Amino acid sequence: MKKLISFIMLFCMIFIGGKTTDIYAASTDIQAAWITTVYNADWPKVQNNPQEQKQEMIKILDTLKETGINTVMFQARTQGDALYKSNINPWSSVLTGVQGKDPGYDPLQFVIQEAHKRGMKVHVWLNPYRVTTTGTDINQLSTNHQARKNPSWVLSYNGRLYFNPELPEVKKHIVDTVAEIVSNYNIDGIHFDDYFYPANYPLPTGEGRDGKVANERRNHITEMITQVRSKIKSIKPAVEFGVSPSGIWKNKSSDALGSSTNGNESYYSDYADTRMWVKNNMVDYIVPQIYWETGNTSADYETLVKWWSDVANGTNVDLYIGHGIYKDQVATQINTQLEINKKYSQVDGSSYYTTLDILNNRQDCRNKIKTFLENNKLIDTSGHWAESTINEFVTKGYIGGYEDNTFKPDNSITRAEFVKIVNRVFGFTEAGTEKFDDVQASHWFYYDICVGVKAGYINGKSENKFDPNAPITREEVASIITSIKNNKDVNIDKLLNFSDALSVSSWAKSSVEGAIENKYLGGYSDNTIKPKNKTTRAEALVILSRIGR
Template sequence: MSAMSRRALLAGAASAGLVACTTGPGLAGSRWVAAPELANLPPPAPREFRAAWVATVANIDWPSRKGLSAAEQQAEVLALLDQAAALKLNAIILQIRTSADALYESALEPWSEYLTGTQGQSPGYDPLALWIAEAHRRGIELHAWFNPFRARQSSATSALAGTHLSQTQPDWVKRYGDQLWIDPGEPGAADHTLAVFMDVLQRYDVDGIHIDDYFYPYPINDSSPSKAEIDFPDQPSWQRYLDGGGMLTRADWRRRNVDDLIERLYNGIRQTKPWVRFGISPFGLPRPDLRPPGITGFSQYHKLYADVERWLAEGWLDYLVPQLYWPIAQRPQAFAPLLEAWHGLNPKGRHVWPGLFTSRITDKADSWQPDEVLSQIALVREQRPGTGHAHFSMVALSQNRKGLADALKAGPYAEPALVPATPWLTDRLPDATVLTVSAAADGQWRLRLRPAARRHAAWLHQDGRWSFRLLTQAETLLPAAGLDAIVVSAINRIGQEGLRAGYALQP
């Protein structure tokens, strides 16, 4: 912006009576005036889904161990969210149902043992409510992550609570290997699982509902020399289906059981809170006949009975996070072709944000190096700019393994980013932001924004260039040095930007 055009702009704004505020002592009588001509000068807001899973099962990420006091658990929540904010992550995917249990106040399922060490024992507060409030205070989305069918994980040690599904509805729960699983073919069990999702959706201000890759369980093998695969023990529900005149094969029937839950869940979210996004994180390989040349490996379509390609084609989800947990150079599961394959199976244009196996960075001999994760982020940006990714899991970032967090802060996460908008969902566009600027102590400007919004995008013109900021509070302080123009806009729940408002400093 030239000096002449700026003077003309300010003169026009002042003559129109668009003075936003007058400063107090300390900044020499300067004042800020509304300058709508500035609104379209900054570039578009940077967009990228930057998420981390926070796994609670087996205390992978949080709490760090069973039996911590409520105060200790809460301190860990705040520390993890502070680290996420410092990294400029914009979403946390928090596991709140690991095994037909709850990390929140629930009348449907017992408290998780991963909190107190005893299933059914209250930690003395509502963890999900705390996570949501503190994430939102930092401008971070909170997506509630459920395991839909697992009923007991192999590392569990607590006695099962009397209210656990295995005790109240034992016919719905099957032992498979060293775990317990809810049978997706039991109509009552499917209804119960859907009720659990809808209960959280109705009572909590979540930004997303998220499920992982455990549908029917990953197959296990017997101890015979042939290592034969053990079939999932759903004979009673399968026989009832046949007795009722069912004509599908057993594999197709199992896939239909999972399909029905996905469709009912997506429709339930749309009817209840249309702005909440539904995300699924499946195993990273598509169906064998839909893979790129040279890609080989496990088929979730045939073994987990997960028809992910159908869910994309039908539009029964808002975002897909395929677990691309292999290094770029691993040709049978090559990262770049798989990323493009999932995008190519996406006729309705849903979000595709790959999951990265960040926790493969360890102190072990087979550890990844940080450059692998940095290169995968760069590859996603190159192939599909403006999309995003998710890290499994937060512990690798919070521990700054091999300097990864530092490298992200200095490199790809140096600038904040907004979550990509989801325009096929419904939410009202925000009103134009009204900005009031006043002088604060120590050479700073105090910005007040109204109406209140969880996130405001802000572009600051300092020393001749625009920089982007994400404002998460109704009031914030900014250094005054070199700052002569501000453009702001509010962001709604589905990531859409409201009208921009421009303001300029008049000496």
């Protein structure tokens, strides 16, 4: 499933004897924490006090950053409400104690500002359907709450209210809510949790869990997921969309494709066909909540990590593991769980629930996470001439390292690897149809090549050959970048200042000239440009970092 998130890293590939081997470094994976606002669980602990709330958040972000967390999943919709300025949903009561009351500032904007200042990504965590956590009196909601304005949209179950997933109006409301956030805020991702239909919502008499009504319910949830992702990509293609479902899709006893577990099955309890979403690339990433410990008789941790890794394999969906450190038995062995993750190349990172347990260092979990991450940093970039750029790209999630925690900055980069980074840097995500005989759907780079074709910057070595595993030359890099930026320069003058100007291929002269003119490409101390040299991994990053400066 290797592809950047991204809310996201680059997985590089090496080729040995024709066999593809995944290589990665845990230090550059997504390391996320869920910041829970419902029930004021993690934040805010005070109400009606913007300054204290801001100081609370600063302390949280500082602690998470110091721990090694690089992404926050900030809960901005708890009960059909908003912890951001919205024209659709009322202000959340967690801020002031009163739903619909303006808190005097924009919490989401503050989180984005402070997190990005610290080099951390922000994924906006939304609960799409929940209306109340307790109580069924719709008149207790704010007058501008969509459920109160449209009571026909609501269903009641177990003393709570929910938006009815089967209604087109509800699907549109969720899509509109997401669109408003993506349009108005500089976020890195949209994140849904595991609440879809109310858990174990009963079926009509005579209907089975694999029957018509159950399947229709799953289709309604899938339709919403598809519409949300489509809307996100139509507004800001670089914003990622991910879901954090319950850790068990189905048990093997229910389906041969299921896991060797004996626990609650989200396929049936929540009507969420999460395996299908991954297999069909309907989300950018998936964060199964594997909230059990190793050796659990009903749901062993590693059994589920392996199962989800197998599901994600061959897709374009990133896999992050959700850890339930709110449980002592998980918190105490979090270092063991992270070591297990390293065994599975499909695992792109972790997310921890809850933030409060990190802050309180439950069972020493914060120190264990920090130590693990420090022990898995890149080990061969310190003092390198491109160190700051490499670190910048790692922080942004554009790149990763190798399994031995090296980056190999002076090794050459392949054409396919460069295309992957380019897509991440420019936020290209829409795939076209590739035309190359040496690019097959089974190849790890297939998706990115298709994206490059759609973006219009891909050229082959010949009409039907892309040569994805060949090192990319400096003049080829110049061609790609100036094609994207539309700044090739046919007035060849700057290039002539270099002693080897005549060695530039005729087809690349305007590209190299444009790259020099715009300061993307520089020369060497011996006054050469070396257009046919293989581009190193470090050089590729530095060239890309100069774009937009």
